[in-house]
Amino acid sequence: MKKIKIADGIHMLSMNVEDMLFEGIWEIANGVTLNSYIVQGEKTAIIDGVIGWDGIPETLYKNLEEINVHPKDIDYLIVNHMEPDHSGWISNFEKIKDDFTIVCTEKAAKLVTSFYGKDKIQVVKEGDTLDLGNGKVLSFHPVPNVHWPDTMYSYEHSTKTLFSCDMYGAFGKMGDHHFDDEMTPEEEEFFEKEGIRYYSNVMTTFTPMLRKAIEKSKEFEINTIAPGHGPLYRGNPEKIMNDYTRFSNYAEGAGKNEITILWGSMYGMTGKAIAFAEEILKREGVKYNKLEMPLESESEMVATVFKSAGIIIAAPTYEYKLFPPVAAALDEIGRKKITGKAAFRFGSYGWSGGAEKELAEILERNRMKWDMVPSVEFEGSPKAGDFEKIEAGILELIGKMKDKIVE
Ligand SMILES: Cc1cc2nc3c(=O)[nH]c(=O)nc-3n(C[C@H](O)[C@H](O)[C@H](O)COP(=O)(O)O)c2cc1C
Ligand SMILES: [Fe+2]
Ligand SMILES: [Fe+2]
Structure with a gap:
């Protein structure tokens, strides 16, 4: 598991996954990354998780300690989207800490309860905020049907980071480069192709709702887009928005x-x-x-x-x-x-x-x-x-x- 600092008090934990059928169907030849984010104020939140975190609580514990996060201090699990590639780790997390609040939309709350039996949930609506202290403030913004009905964006105000979950995601393993502005032309081409594969395999059925989500993301002042799969966008976040707009047109006959x-x-x-x-x-x-x-x-x-x-x-x-x-x-x-x-x-x-x-x-x-x-x-x-x-x-x-x- 890789640990990458993306701003003061914000880290990405990222894992390359291979040899799996994504969603039980898609044979992803070039793998996929699962990205999780830790936001540290006085209190600490994890935004989305990494599938299973290999199932071993000690590994999770060790990885968090390495970025100076004591698991006992994690107060909030932000579930942007309940699909188990992002939330499957909850059952492992509760082995090292059982007292935490899940923050999610109302639709996600129902899923969290039915999938994991958890009920300590703080339901959020458009624009609700969570002040973690030390200047870190998260706000929440539902983007329904991207691609489940429960999905939302989370946005951290002081660093202008948009945590977009599946939106703006791509398949493809990441090597040593994680940000758009570090990519070689070959890597850029690789992730464009893997972005198309991801959009077409996972998202395309919901194209009208994705278009709304693209528009919504344009309302934020953005330093970094931090998706749940694939690279981070800080050099030119507009590029991935334009790419996703183009992909939405491919879904309707362009190409x-x-x-x-x-x-x-x-x-x-x-x-x-x-x-x-x-x-x-x-x-x-x-x-x-x-x-x-x-x-x-x-x-x-x-x-x-x-x-x-x-x-x-x-x-x-x-x-x-x-x-x-x-x-x-x-x-x-x-x-x-x-x-x-x-x-x-x-x-x-x-x-x-x-x-x-x-x-x-x-x-x-x-x-x-x-x-x-x-x-x-x-x-x-x-x-x-x-x-x-x-x-x-x-x-x-x-x-x-x-x-x-x-x-
Ligand atoms: C198992 C099988 C079923 C076939 N069923 C039909 C059929 O229902 N109607 C028909 O006109 N031809 C049928 N054919 C004939 C094929 O369409 C024909 O051999 C065609 O040239 C095969 O083209 P191909 O060499 O590109 O596979 C069938 C052929 C096979 C082997
Ligand atoms: Fe998903
Ligand atoms: Fe996902």
Whole structure:
């Protein structure tokens, strides 16, 4: 566990976590950090915690002692968000101290009681403050549905620090650099990518509420944004606000100037058309990504489709429906409410077809409002006429993408 001073009397405790399925689903190839914050006035508060703190009270004790915090002096646990990646440590903390007050929203209070059986809770509303002494004053600001209904920001007034919890978070392990102004260009690029993965995997379904939370964060004078996952922003806190605004637009059809080919093929017939499509994309100078389902991780699949302005769905008919791994991927995208993408499908069939009907059902069921170029289906192996139609479809897709591009 790392201990980083972020201002006088404020420390971050951060832990890199790997080899886990985040939320039990997302295979996060580059790990994630869990950040917790200690604010010391005359009294001491911990804002969010680190999952389990490895379950051993002695480790928690030792880590706190190393930054001169005596666990017995911790009076307040601020729960910005009750999801157990931030609150799971409460049951370990109570092994070293059982007398503390939990500070959270009314909605979180109900969850704290039902998950942990705790009832010494101070419920806070918009603008309520907690004076810790020695000039440290926290205020609390609910941001519901980011991404649970209970979430709030905490803000420390003397240091102008916004503790934003999941908001402005990113996946990706942190090395020796923790602040935006320490990052190398490579690290900046890494965390932009991991921010997109985080937003698309965890947050995107709640995009309208995230937009409200972005607006709310703009009301504060901010020296540092201190999220629950990923880097801290003090050099240019506005950048992460702008990035999150851009991501919110990706959720509704905008994207980078790239096409993602979401594909699957049993015996290579659709594969022949994909090879042809790649030649066209290269000729047209369009950057593209390929996601072969079901080999690609769910996390990477969602993130890559999410950030692309154009999508090619390439998949055959299977048992009168769309090739199942591709159908499942599209359904997942739909459940995440990733709407408005420009897209084009082609694929092979043997005798009846049926893929097309299921694709329409998936788009309709999830109200995806994708801007579809008419599909091209071919019997068995694609022929010269099919290639012509596929080329025309790709060119139409590139045309549709043009006004959706936001880098
Ligand atoms: C398990 C299985 C189920 C299939 N079901 C259908 C079907 O319901 N209707 C149809 O027209 N073709 C069906 N096909 C035929 C495929 O769509 C056809 O072989 C196509 O060329 C496969 O494309 P691919 O080589 O890209 O996988 C099925 C093939 C397999 C192996
Ligand atoms: Fe969360
Ligand atoms: Fe979280």
